[in-house]
Structure formats: C-alpha cells, structure tokens
Amino acid sequence: MGVIIVGGGMVGSTLALAVAFLTRGQIPIRLIEAFVPDQNASFSDDKRAIALAHGTCQQLERLGIWKPLSHDATPITNIHVSDQGQCGFVHLRAQDHHIPFLGQVLSLKTAQNRLFSLLKSTPGIQLYCPAQVLQISRTQKMVRVTLNHGETLEAPLLIAADGSHSSLAQACHIQYQKKDYQQFAVTTHIRTEKALGSCAFERFTSEGPLALLPISQEESALVWCHSQANRFLVEAWNDADFLQQLQNTFGWRLGKILKVGPRYSTPLYLTFASRHISHRLALVGNSAQTLHPVSGQGFNLGLRDTMTLAQILAEAAAKGDDLGEYSVLNQYQRQRQKDQQNMITLTEGLVHLFSNALKPLVVARHLGLMTMEEGPFFAQLLSRSTLGWSHPRD
Known part of the structure; x- marks a missing residue:
C-alpha cells in the first residue's frame, strides 16, 4: 500500500496533498524532491509566475490548498x-x-514554498528532500527506488512528476515525441x-x-x-x-x-510521452506533456491530471485494490487522454495562427x-x- 512520487514541483506537491486529503492520510505517500525551495538559489532567484484558472482555484479550494496560496495571489478579472x-x-x-x-x-517561488509547508504538516506524507533517485527496479507486485543517500523505498505505484522529458519515465523505457x-x-x-x-x-x-x-x-x-x-x-x-x-x-x-x-x-517545444502509464508507473503534468505557453495551460492541465489520478487512487484504496494494478492505471490514462489531446491540438492551432506573418x-x-x-x-x-x-x- 502507498505511492512514491518523484518530483516536488507544483504538480507533484499538489498530487501528494490531493491523495492525502481524499484518503484522509490512509495511503502512505513518499515524495522525493531534489531541491529545497527556500535554500536553493535557483528557486530564490526564480521570478516566474503561474496563472491559475478559476476552475483550478476551485479544485484547490476543495482540497484545502487554495486558502494558504490565496494570500499571495493577484486576481485577474x-x-x-x-x-x-x-x-x-x-x-x-x-x-x-x-x-x-x-x-x-502567483509567484512560482512563493507558491512552491507554501506547498512545501503544507507537505511537512500533512499526515501521511513523508518528504525526502533533498534527495535524488539513483536506481529503479520493478517486480510483478512492487516498485523499488534507491536514493542517492542509500535509502531504499518500496511501493506498489511510482508516479513521475519530475518534469519535461522525465528521467524517471525514460528509465522505465517510455519514449517521448518532440x-x-x-x-x-x-x-x-x-x-x-x-x-x-x-x-x-x-x-x-x-x-x-x-x-x-x-x-x-x-x-x-x-x-x-x-x-x-x-x-x-x-x-x-x-x-x-x-x-x-x-x-x-x-x-x-x-x-x-x-x-x-x-x-x-x-x-x-511540444513534448509528449508515447504513453502515460507503464508497469506500476503513472506520469502526470509536464512528465506526460509539455505545451507552448501560448495556451496558458501548463499547470492547469497538469492539475487535471493530478485530480483525476488522486480520485482514482482514493477509490481504489477504499475498495482495497492494488494501487499499481494495470486496470487502475489504465482508467487514469483513458480518462485523461481526450483532455490532453484536445489541449495539444488547441495549442498547435494557436501557435500556427498567432505566430505567423503570412498575410x-x-x-x-x-x-x-x-x-x-x-x-x-x-x-x-x-x-x-x-x-x-x-x-x-x-
């Protein structure tokens, strides 16, 4: 029982919090992130901002995540x-x-710091940070992850939230188109x-x-x-x-x-994985697809990945099902496929239409x-x- 999430960015952190909320902390969650946001220079110098859609904020509010984020947010009317x-x-x-x-x-740096504070105080979540995955092995019933400081973690499900061209996904033989x-x-x-x-x-x-x-x-x-x-x-x-x-x-x-x-x-670049699940592995957010910013959809699309997967895992856990079983993961891939493809198509159309000087x-x-x-x-x-x-x- 339990899941291992690799990648503690906005999507990975939100997924961990969503699963913990929907299961009342009953599923052990191990979250692995390479950098501590408030101690790493690349985070503290980061001036990027993220735009969260109205529907995204509603979903975060339902999970109890939006209130601590909202204090630093600027509305767009x-x-x-x-x-x-x-x-x-x-x-x-x-x-x-x-x-x-x-x-x-929101400032990406501020949002990430707020989410990390929530991760540390949420029952059922164990944070490994800073830590990196050195080795992955998958058996019929389990995934084993070895960290750079020597510790080994096991769970029935591994989730890649480590960003574009996920090294975790590639280590599990998932190909990317670019x-x-x-x-x-x-x-x-x-x-x-x-x-x-x-x-x-x-x-x-x-x-x-x-x-x-x-x-x-x-x-x-x-x-x-x-x-x-x-x-x-x-x-x-x-x-x-x-x-x-x-x-x-x-x-x-x-x-x-x-x-x-x-x-x-x-x-x-547009990058997308050839498949979003593999044996005891699921991809979310930019690990599954990375879009051109013209669509403004990056985190909003990734959050819809996390919400769908979190809900499916909560329902599977309530029934006592194996969280990494193919039928559970295939349900996630099937439910997300249309939305992901629609956004890729929309982005492609906007880039072609609005980045072109043809009369x-x-x-x-x-x-x-x-x-x-x-x-x-x-x-x-x-x-x-x-x-x-x-x-x-x-």
Missing part, C-alpha cells in the same frame, strides 16, 4: 488580447462569465508607469505571443516569445535595449515601462479578434486558451 499592428482586439471580463475572476497569478517550435520565451518581471491592477494582457506578434500578468501593484510578470533565429540578438540586449524593444512591441497602454528584472530564456493568417486573426469582441462563444474559447480558464463544470 479582465484580459486584453490584441494583435501587434492591427486594430482588432478582444476584452474578456470575469463578469461576463458570472465568476469573480478569470484567474489568479516538436521544436523554433521559438524561445523570455521570462522576467517589469515595472510600468501605470499598474496593471487586475488586468492581464496578451499581445500577439509575428514571432510569438507576449503576455503580461499582474503579480503586485508595482510589478508584472512578463512572458515574451521570440523566434529562435533572433536568440543571440535578444539575449545580447542590455536593460535599456530590452525596455525600448518591449515598449515598441507592447505600446504605451501602461505608460512608460520603467524597469526590468533578471531575464531568463527557455527554448520552446492570409494575419487577416484571419485580425477579423477573428474583432468577431470575438462581439461573440461570447469565441470570447470564452479565447479565455480558455489565453489563461487556461476552465468552467467549473469541466
């Missing part, structure tokens, strides 16, 4: 979407969907003359999308996608160059862009944005793709 050089735009409003907000934005978007994303935080308030911005350019998310009254989180061909040029910009180029691309809706923080660049596509998206401003159906579709918004009934 409006999203302004536009296309560079065109007059078409759409303005999405939470009130049009009869919800208090479209999403909430598509290179020939883009990279610059993430940082900026300060503008006018505060965003509770409004987020998504601006599409021929090279890729630019998104601004409010993280405080003073600062905004920026994700700016560029063509891979321009990477050396963009990374060579000093702060003044960067601010000038950003001002030219985004415009003056928020007044002058005053300051930029440390910048990080990441190449963009017919420019005209199509220009007309589309003007149409969306008048049509609630199209506005709702864009809400989903821009921020990973999910209606409570989904």
Whole structure:
C-alpha cells in the first residue's frame, strides 16, 4: 500500500496533498524532491509566475490548498488580447462569465514554498528532500527506488512528476515525441508607469505571443516569445535595449515601462510521452506533456491530471485494490487522454495562427479578434486558451 512520487514541483506537491486529503492520510505517500525551495538559489532567484484558472482555484479550494496560496495571489478579472499592428482586439471580463475572476497569478517561488509547508504538516506524507533517485527496479507486485543517500523505498505505484522529458519515465523505457517550435520565451518581471491592477494582457506578434500578468501593484510578470533565429540578438540586449524593444512591441497602454528584472530564456517545444502509464508507473503534468505557453495551460492541465489520478487512487484504496494494478492505471490514462489531446491540438492551432506573418493568417486573426469582441462563444474559447480558464463544470 502507498505511492512514491518523484518530483516536488507544483504538480507533484499538489498530487501528494490531493491523495492525502481524499484518503484522509490512509495511503502512505513518499515524495522525493531534489531541491529545497527556500535554500536553493535557483528557486530564490526564480521570478516566474503561474496563472491559475478559476476552475483550478476551485479544485484547490476543495482540497484545502487554495486558502494558504490565496494570500499571495493577484486576481485577474479582465484580459486584453490584441494583435501587434492591427486594430482588432478582444476584452474578456470575469463578469461576463458570472465568476469573480478569470484567474489568479502567483509567484512560482512563493507558491512552491507554501506547498512545501503544507507537505511537512500533512499526515501521511513523508518528504525526502533533498534527495535524488539513483536506481529503479520493478517486480510483478512492487516498485523499488534507491536514493542517492542509500535509502531504499518500496511501493506498489511510482508516479513521475519530475518534469519535461522525465528521467524517471525514460528509465522505465517510455519514449517521448518532440516538436521544436523554433521559438524561445523570455521570462522576467517589469515595472510600468501605470499598474496593471487586475488586468492581464496578451499581445500577439509575428514571432510569438507576449503576455503580461499582474503579480503586485508595482510589478508584472512578463512572458515574451521570440523566434529562435533572433536568440543571440535578444539575449545580447542590455536593460535599456530590452525596455525600448518591449515598449515598441507592447505600446504605451501602461505608460512608460520603467524597469526590468533578471531575464531568463527557455527554448520552446511540444513534448509528449508515447504513453502515460507503464508497469506500476503513472506520469502526470509536464512528465506526460509539455505545451507552448501560448495556451496558458501548463499547470492547469497538469492539475487535471493530478485530480483525476488522486480520485482514482482514493477509490481504489477504499475498495482495497492494488494501487499499481494495470486496470487502475489504465482508467487514469483513458480518462485523461481526450483532455490532453484536445489541449495539444488547441495549442498547435494557436501557435500556427498567432505566430505567423503570412498575410492570409494575419487577416484571419485580425477579423477573428474583432468577431470575438462581439461573440461570447469565441470570447470564452479565447479565455480558455489565453489563461487556461476552465468552467467549473469541466
């Protein structure tokens, strides 16, 4: 009885907490994470932000996780979407969907620290951190994991939550398919003359999308996608160059862009596992699929993985079933397949439509944005793709 989760990021931590909540701590959970968030420099310097959809926040609230996170969250009640050089735009409003907000934005570092505090205080969860997996062996009834400090753990189920191109999944002979978007994303935080308030911005350019998310009254989180061909040029910009180029691309809706923080660049790929289960193994979140940020779906999609798997494991445990049995894991893979494939398809379509300078596509998206401003159906579709918004009934 019990599960071993490898990867204590947002998805892995949430999965551990969800299983503990749904089973009232009756399933022993061992969570293995390589880095301690508040002691590792890569975490403390990390200025990335995550946008949690309204439906995601509802799920976290049901698990008792949202309240400690909400103290540091900034709500988004409006999203302004536009296309560079065109007059078409759409303005999405939470009130049009009869919800208090479209999403909430959190600092990734802060959210991770909050989740780790919950992990340490939740019955049934044993945290191994810092620790790394050195060896995995699977028998008919059990998985055995050897850690770098020599300890060996056993459980009927192993869960990979260790991110894109999961080393754990690959060690279990799962193959990945990969598509290179020939883009990279610059993430940082900026300060503008006018505060965003509770409004987020998504601006599409021929090279890729630019998104601004409010993280405080003073600062905004920026994700700016560029063509891979321009990477050396963009990374060579000093702060003044960067601010000038950003001002030219985004415009003056928020007044002058005053300051930029440390910048990080990441190449963009679509990666997805050939299968999301194997013998006594399940993949969740980015270990199963990693999407382009244009969809805003990363953590929201990963959370739907965790919620489905947590519910299936809780039901199996209540019946006394073997948690790592194929029938249990296949139920998880079957239930998640359609949602995962739909989001991959949607992301692919958005990248092709909104990161393309071909005249017919420019005209199509220009007309589309003007149409969306008048049509609630199209506005709702864009809400989903821009921020990973999910209606409570989904």
